[in-house]
Amino acid sequence: MTKKQRAREYWYRRGSIDAEEGGDRHAPPHSGFLDHLFSGDQSDTESRNAYREGFASGRAQRKFDVQGAYLRRTDLSLANLEGANLSNADFSNANLRGANFKDTNLTGTVLKGADLTDARNLTPSQLRTAVLDETTKLPGEFSLEDFLRDQG
Structure with missing residues (x-):
């Protein structure tokens, strides 16, 4: 199962997508976002390429916006979060290893x-x-102590 398929299954289990009707209940990420986030998956190649082309040219109509969402323990390793709005979302204990944070809004994002x-x-x-807290793992070029001191 690809990461995209696992993410879609996660949203079904959370009740965010009405599996019987195929409709959206709580606006889960659009499948284009899943394609964009998990651009390394080899499924739905045409859809992914079309979305990428639109995103790269600035024609994309949607941006990944999970403002205020509860996403604890989410695995978004290697995700492309470029331009995403993650403000005030709770990513406590989430796996964001190798994710791309170019122009990502992290205002108030919980990364404990x-x-x-x-x-x-x-x-x-x-x-x-x-x-952040003392259990947050940062990339090697950053010192967690500097950021914790700034917060305190």
Whole structure:
């Protein structure tokens, strides 16, 4: 099962998608977002390429927006979160290893215990706006103590 399929199954189990009717209940990520997030998966190639082309050219109509969502223990390793709005979302103990954070809004994002090892395009200004704790794992170029001192 691909990451995209696992994510879709997760949303069904959470009750965010009405499996019987195929409709959206609580606006889960659009399948285009799943394609974008898990661009390494080899399924739905045409759909993924079309979405990527639209996103790269600025024609994409949707951005990944999970503002205020409860996403604890979510595995978004290697996800492309470029331009995403993760503000005030709870990513406690989430796996975000190797994720791309270019232009991502992390204002108020709870990253307590989150694993950001090898995260790409993550900036100090983004981390200063997020909520971290001593169990948060940052990429090697950052010192967790500096950010915890700034929060305190």
